[in-house]
Each structure stands twice: as structure tokens, then as C-alpha cells.
Amino acid sequence: MSTLAAPADDRQTLAALQPIDWKLPIVYGVLALLALVGFGLAAPGGAQTTFEFATEGDFFTIPPVVVPAKATAIVLGLFCAVLAAYATWAARRRFEPGTWLPVCFGVLFMLAFLTWAGAGNGLIATTSLLAGALALSVPLIFGAMTGLIGERSGIVNIAIEGQLLAGAFCAAVVASAAKNPYVGLIAAPIGGMLVACVLTFFAIRYWVDQIIIGVVLNVLVVGLTNFLFSTVLSADEATWNTREQLPNLPIPGLRSIPVIGEVLFDQNILVYFMYVVVFALQFLLFRSRWGLRMRAIGEHPRAADTVGINVNRWRAINTILAGGIAGLGGAFFTVGSGLAFGKEMSAGQGYIALAAMILGKWSPKGALFAALLFGFAKNLGNSLSAIGAPIPPDLLLMLPYIVTIFAVAGFVGRVRPPAAEGVPYRKQ
């Protein structure tokens, strides 16, 4: 009776028959080759690149690091190649490497790129590059958290863009009227929540397709804010649309850590709140009853309903709560950066936030890194001409979007959305 083989054996043969997923090693390999050849070997021979770290008020000053561009880029490229080899090995062994691999690979690749890009006139102001990247990432991170809460609960939220814009608008108007930026921070989440309320109303009460509502809501918010901007706000700018800026609150001690101190701990309250949101969400999503319920109603609402969770009520609560987070993210455009409100100032960031969420595989930690990567790429695109790099900034600015397409096409690891996202729950 050899057919009655041990089930363990069966499972092993099954596992062995699974096809090897070569997409990931191929992507890493191509990128490593690009770093090695495109950045390393192509860098001009005698050129040097200087990385500046020092800022005022550090505990101690790190001297600028001067490296020979070509050799450094080649070495970094080789490191990338090693990681690519590891990815290949992992693929052959059919296991998925952890989050550290893409993060390390990304950092090395970026360093190689910077070394090559800086070889022209040789100066990379590391601290300001990182600070700019963080500033551009803040709305993305808030937005990505919003999308994440919604989709984990089963509601697709394309309206992040609209929520950011509504938050920016409310923050600017209320802060300006009250002459106090902190009051704007109370208004911003309300703006985001209002948009979320409309989203949940149509999605849960009337089962309208959530993608349709999201797209339409974005248009609606653009129309509303543009209209009010051109009429009420422009008629009396002194009252409704002055610049109010949240003051920076440097944290004593932490502020003086070289390089990262100024970047991370000399920020306004909105950025500190963002740290709290990301950490809290990472913990709550996987370690709390609220998080478990959220994942349950997003993955298998019927099962959640069976154990007594009110699926639609929790979906509504979570989505509206998340809308408040996006509203705060929007506030960063206005009171967070000390700018008055401008037409369509969210400029598609809501869509990039969506992309960051997907690239981060619906986890707060992953979305955080993805949003930082996008912010960094954008900042690099904006400051490339200052560095004097031989690459057009418009093409670099495309990078986040291209990476996201590769991600959803399965080239950057397995991407699986919550099973029940976008499906209205009808109780039977």
C-alpha cells in the first residue's frame, strides 16, 4: 500500500513542485548591474564626491566625507550585487527575505546613485537632502496610513487626495481666521472626516462602487476648494488665507544627535504626531482587539459578523477616523509648511500615498519606508539640478510610480490586498 504515503511526504513534494519565482532576483540583478555599470564604471575617473553632514548645534561635528566617486560607486554596486545574489539564493530556497533586504538594497542603490550624481561638482548636503525628503514624505505617510486603515477594514479609499486637500483647506482657513496655527490642526481632521463621511455614506449605505465614489469625491473637493478659493478666500485674504506656521519644537538632547538629530527631532508638532500615529498603528493593527477586528472585517466580514462584530459600523468608524488622519496630513501643506492655501495644492500626493501603501504591503512599517522612499526620490528630483547630476529631474520624478507598477505586477515580492476590500457587506 505505497499509495498511503505519509502526508508529510506529500506536502514536501507539493512544496518542491511550486515554481520558483524569479521576478524578484531579476529586478535586483538588473538594478545591481545598473549600479555597478551605470553608476560605478561610468563615473568619471578622477572625480571626488563630498558628503556633508555637519549642522549647527550637534554634539560633535562629523567632518565631510570625501570619497573617490568611481571606486565608491563600484564598491556600492558590488554590495548591491551581493544582495541580489542573496535574493537569488532565497528564491531558489523558496522563502521570502524580510523587509531588511529591500530597505538595505534601496539605501545602497541610492548611495551609489548619489556618489555618481555628485561626481559632477562634488557636494552632497546630506542633512538637508534628508530633511527635505522627510518634509515631502509627511503628507504621504499620513495619507498611506489612512488608506491602510480603510483597506484593512475593507473600504477602498481613492479619496485620500481629496481628504488631504480638504485638510489643507480647513487648516489654512481656520488657522488664518483664528490667527493661530494650532487651531488649524483641530479643523484639518474635521475636513478629512467630512470627506470620509460622504465616502462611507455612499459605500456602506448605498453600496456604490468605492472606486467611483473616491474618484468623484476627489473632483468634488477640488471643485469646492477652488471655488471657495476664487471667491471667499481671494475676496478677503487677510482674514481667510494668511500664512500661519506651526513653530518647530526641537527636542532637547535628541536634537543634537549628528545628522539625524536635526532631521528627525527639530520638527513641528505635526511631524511628532506622525511618529506616534505610525508606531501606534503598527502596534494596534497586529496586537490589539481593534486591529484584529479591523483585519477580520477586511479579510472575511461574514466570519467577523458571525462572532458578533458589527461589520458595517466598524468599517464606518475606521474609515472616518482614517479620514481625520489624512486631514492632518493635508494640514502639513499649509500650516505645517507655513504656506497659504493654493489651488489643488495636494497635487496628486494622495495617489502616491496610495502607491506607498501598496508598496508597503498594507503594513504601517512598510508604508512608512515606501513613503520615505517616494519623498526622497521627489526631493532628489527637485534638487538634482543643484547637485549638477547628468539626469533629467522629470524622469527621476517618475521613479516612484514606476516602482509601484512593478510592485503591483508582483516584481517586488508578493503583494496581496485584504481579501474583502471594495466589496460591500450585505448582512444575510
Add this chain to the structure above:
Amino acid sequence: MSSTTVSQPPAPQPAAGGSRPAGTGQPGLMRQILSGSWLVSLLAIVIALAVGAVLIAVANPDVQETASYFFARPADFFAAAWQAISEAYLALLRGSVFDWQATSAVRMVRPFTESLVSATPLILTGLGIALAFRSGLFNIGGQGQVVLGSICSGFLGYALHLPPVIHLLVALAGGILGGAIWAGIAGVLKARTGANEVIVTIMLNSIAGFLFAYLLKQAWFKHTDSANPISATVDSSAMLPPLLPSPFRLNAGFIVAILATLLVWWLLERSTTGFEFRAVGENPNAAKTAGISVSRVTITVMLIAGALAGLGGAAQILGTEGKLSAGVGGSIGFDAITVALLGRSRPLGTFFAGLLFGAFKAGGYLMQAQTGTPIDIVLVVQSVIVLLIAAPPLVRTIFRLPAPVKKEDA
């Protein structure tokens, strides 16, 4: 009423539309009108215009002033509000249909033709999105496809120098191809790797924007040495021929839009391919079981949808603009989504929805110029219309209309 719902086994009725069994009492004509979907569409437009009216009144300085002594003299307030709203909406009407205050007959009629001009790219792009919707695909990427269509058709229009008719056809074909390739990327990725087309098309929109910005800085692309991000002018041999003499801008693009509507109607409703599209849209699993290749349909649908959107971009360049500049695509791609939704993804519906939104657009400019009401109000009205259209029960609740007669009862 109840007797019919209780009599369970649905005897195979002769499936004549409208002639319902006598036993249903008299839901008849009145109920059909009240519960019909076209009435919902009409009421949605009415509500949206009312929302717009409220906004116009709120933003009007006279209304704000009279509101401050509302309780003393409420009549002033209502008079000011009525004044503001009627002025704005009458200007909208004059700018889009018929300008009875204009000085010459030509100027009186011109607004209507301007509406058709604005509607042309909306209809073409809306058809592409509607076709994808019917096939179960969310093509949010109309914007990127329009931009690519503009880029390709414009470039062929001023880079090549060909005899009249051939040049136009080449440029149009370029636009079609550009849009088709751009949407095809999303189609192929969806079919091969299961990548969500919503995300991919949104990303492709942004990539198209950056690609366009990059190209407009390259001298080899622009064919001019000017530092401005504006290309050379398209040869007259590649422009869509005008249908009316000079002050009118109406061009053959509108004919193309009509032909495209008929073609898409035939494709969806009368052809085998269209049947496969709709089958996949209704239920991909059933379609697969019936032997339809879902992945082939996905790719084909996206190619055709992109081709239509690309044609919309081409119509914009070759019809009115004549050169590529940064804002050339406008927000056609996003407006077209609302057009397709208002048209309920039917070719004819999309055509008329495109006409309506084209009229809003054309009228909006006159409204902005004459009454100071920003054209952005049109965006609000459009999006409220679509939100309400998407939720017919809401509209029925607002107006206390009866629910539609279910098909199963018939």
C-alpha cells in the same frame, strides 16, 4: 400586489419589454416613469444645480451683505440670492446654448457649437472609459491616455510634412496608437500578472504627466528653439478640417466622435467581440467557463479603450489647440470618468453626457467672465450629479419616489 409575489413559479412569460401581467394591479405607466432611471438622472442634475446655486449664493458679496440683516429684511436677502443665482445660470446657458444678448446672429449661435467642440474629446475619452467599465475594468487612466494621444498626434502633426488627407490620418493614427499602448500596458499587466488596473492606470497618469513635462523641455521634440514649454504648430494639413467658417471652431472632430459612438455601440451591442466583453464584465468566471479567454479580452478592451482616449487627445490637438503645451490635456481624462458614469457606460448615454458636460464647460467660461462666478462650480455640479446617479436609492428617498419594479416580478 401581493398575489403576484406569492405566486412563486415564474411562468415563462413572453419576454416582451413593458407588457406586464395584468395581475400586478396598475403599477403601469406612472410608476414606470417615477421609478425610471432617466428620471433619476434628471433629478440628479436638478439637485446638483441646486447645490451649485447654494454655493453661488454663499460666495456672492451682495448676498453676504444682505444676510447680515436677514431678520430685518429677509426679502432683500432672497432678492440678492435670486439675482446672483439667476445671473450665473443664465450666463451658463448663454455661453453653452444660445446667446440672446449677442450683437450678431453668428455670435448668438456660436455658443452651441462651442459646446460641441468642448464635448468632442469628452465623448471620445468617455467612450473608452465606458467600454472598459462594461467589461469590468476600471480605466482610471483616461488622463494618461489622452496625454499620450496628444503627444503622438501633435508630434506627427508638426514633425512630418505630408499631403493633406494622409497627414491627418497619420496623425490621428499616432494618437490612437499612443493611447492604446499606454492603456495596453495596464491591460497586459492585468492579464499576465493580475496587477490591479486601477492602481496601474493611476500611476500611468502621473508617469504620462512627467513624460510630457520632460518632452516639452527637449528641443528635438518641440521642433522650436524657444525656451517656453510649447511645441511648434501643427501643419494645417494635419488639422481636422473645420465644419463651419472662421469664427466657429467646430471641426471634423465632432464627426469623429459621432462615428466613434456608433462604432462602440455596434461593437458592444451587436458584435461577438462585444458580447465577450460584456460577458467578462458581468461574470469573468462564467465567461471563462464558456470558453472566453479572459486575459485576451482584458488586453483587447484596454487597447480599444486607450485608442479611444488617445483619439480624444488627438482631437483636442488637431481640432482646436494646434500645438502642445503644458496644460493641453486639461482634466479631460478625469472629466471623462464622470461622463461615462453619467452615461451609465452606454455609448449613447455617454454621448449625451459628454454633450451636457461639454456645454457646462463652454458655458462656464462665459459665466466666469461675465458674473465672476468661478468655472470651478462646474466641477462641483458634475461630481454631485455623478455621486447621485451612482446611488439611485438616495435620489428616490429625497423625492419619495417608488422603488423600481423588479425584473423578477415581471
